[in-house]
Amino acid sequence: MKLAVAGDSAGKGMAHDLAVYLADRYDVTEASETPEGAEKFYADMADRVASGVADGTFDKAILVCGTGIGVCISANKVPGIRAAHLHDCYSAERAALSNNAQVVTLGARCIGLELAKKIVDTFLVETFDEAGRSAGNVDAINKLDVKYGKA
Numbered sequence: 001m002k003l004a005v006a007g008d009s010a011g012k013g014m015a016h017d018l019a020v021y022l023a024d025r026y027d028v029t030e031a032s033e034t035p036e037g038a039e040k041f042y043a044d045m046a047d048r049v050a051s052g053v054a055d056g057t058f059d060k061a062i063l064v065c066g067t068g069i070g071v072c073i074s075a076n077k078v079p080g081i082r083a084a085h086l087h088d089c090y091s092a093e094r095a096a097l098s099n100n101a102q103v104v105t106l107g108a109r110c111i112g113l114e115l116a117k118k119i120v121d122t123f124l125v126e127t128f129d130e131a132g133r134s135a136g137n138v139d140a141i142n143k144l145d146v147k148y149g150k151a
Helices: 012-022 042-054 069-075 089-097 113-125 135-147
Strands: 002-007 027-030 060-065 083-085 103-107
Touching: 002 012, 002 042, 012 027, 012 060, 012 113, 042 060, 042 069, 042 103, 060 069, 060 113, 069 083, 069 103, 083 089, 089 113, 103 113
Parallel strands: 002 027, 002 060, 060 103, 083 103
Antiparallel strands: none
16 A cells, blocks of 8 residues: 655654554655655645545555644545544544545644554554445545535
């Protein structure tokens, strides 16, 4: 699995630690900065990374800011992206199994690194069932992109 991990000024420390933690199991790209440096706004970083998921450069992504909320809102603006802000393992499981989320967002100022590792592990081991009972809900979410001109 190709995985991007990125954080803004508040989250890049946790993002780096998660990238190192995951590197032996996944094809991880640390994407907190471009070759030109970090973007001024977390929305730009979230857009760049989520766009990489949308275009197939990455299979999934983990975004980290202070609360995880700003990068979640920003990533969800990218057509086709389903980003989930997570702070517990049950939500991580459901984000994968019920919502087919491709992007996880975390708050470095809200949760510790060990919990972040557990959340990410829980999310990444689950596989969405395209024929399962949640498939209709995900299809309805995807239709909202079309309805609002984002697809």
